[in-house]
Amino acid sequence: MPSTQNDTGLRKQPAELPAAIKPYDDSAQEETEIDLIELFYFLLSKLRWIILAAMLAAVAAGVYTFFFQTPIYEATSKLYVTNSKDSAINLSDLQIGTYLTNDYQEVFRTWEVHEMVVKNLGLDYTYTQLQNMLSVSNPKDTRILYITVKSASAAMASILANEYATVAKKYIFETMSTEEPNILSVALQPTHPVSPNKTRTVMLGFILGGMLMAGIFVAGFVMDDKVKTPDDILKYSGLVTLAVIPALRANKPVKAGGPKNPSMPVGQIRGRG
Numbered sequence: 727m728p729s730t731q732n733d734t735g736l737r738k739q740p741a742e743l744p745a746a747i748k749p750y751d752d753s754a755q756e757e758t759e760i761d762l763i764e765l766f767y768f769l770l771s772k773l774r775w776i777i778l779a780a781m782l783a784a785v786a787a788g789v790y791t792f793f794f795q796t797p798i799y800e801a802t803s804k805l806y807v808t809n810s811k812d813s814a815i816n817l818s819d820l821q822i823g824t825y826l827t828n829d830y831q832e833v834f835r836t837w838e839v840h841e842m843v844v845k846n847l848g849l850d851y852t853y854t855q856l857q858n859m860l861s862v863s864n865p866k867d868t869r870i871l872y873i874t875v876k877s878a879s880a881a882m883a884s885i886l887a888n889e890y891a892t893v894a895k896k897y898i899f900e901t902m903s904t905e906e907p908n909i910l911s912v913a914l915q916p917t918h919p920v921s922p923n924k925t926r927t928v929m930l931g932f933i934l935g936g937m938l939m940a941g942i943f944v945a946g947f948v949m950d951d952k953v954k955t956p957d958d959i960l961k962y963s964g965l966v967t968l969a970v971i972p973a974l975r976a977n978k979p980v981k982a983g984g985p986k987n988p989s990m991p992v993g994q995i996r997g998r999g
Contacts, residue, residue: 768947769940776939783935784928791927797919798876801884803891804911805830805871826904827864830871833894834862842893847885860890870910880916887913 769776807827833839840856843849851859863872873890877883891909899906 765944765947769943772940772943776936776943779939780932780936783938784932786935787931788924788928791922791924795922796878798878798921799880799883799916799918800874800876800920801880801887801913801916802872802874802911803887803909803913805873805891805895805907806910807869807871807907808905827869827871829902830894830898830907831862831864833898834860834873834890836897839890839893839897842897843886843889846893847889856886859886871907873913875913876920880919884913884915 807830835857837853840853843856844851859875859877861874861876863874864870865872873887873894875883875886875890877886891912895907895909898904
């Protein structure tokens, strides 16, 4: 008669794996240290390729910077904002001058000032082009306006910066009930471009090229799951390697019927048979 005992109780639990084939029991920290050490030596073996890639990237960045990027020059003129002709300046004058400085910065954004600059110099720049070339700033706690112009031409950068200072001071005096600002400093023609920074670009190319090649090697190292050494077998499966069969190198084929020992005459070999 079939047993009515619960089948669940009769089911055998899976037998535990023998100790010889249990997974290698080690802390994750130690495995990480081993992996990092292996990765370090792996990258060290690829160091020449990493340096080569870095040098090629640096050369490419240098060629692009020297031959394909347009150098940009920068020139700055300065206006001093005042609101009184008296030589004695009190705190109220300083505060009002600071407020006026903020107002004067907006003057340089008006199309009227741009039109006068274009007309005086006979240029064909548009309002948008001039706005992109011009920047006006005011250092904190001062009444000085910095009028900076960037251009691909060193001469044009200084000419525009000085013309903006001249036009703006006159426009301010004629349209606003304030004293005419004074030109504190004229813009000189720059001798060196402010961009691109060739040294920085080359160094950046060298670093990025090396990092890119190193990243490729690291990705290949991480994705490589091939077992190459007995230590890999122990690490990933916990199995101890009993023996290692060395790889045999291919030798020259022996001719059929020829002697296996070249030093022994053929007749002696046959006689042993």
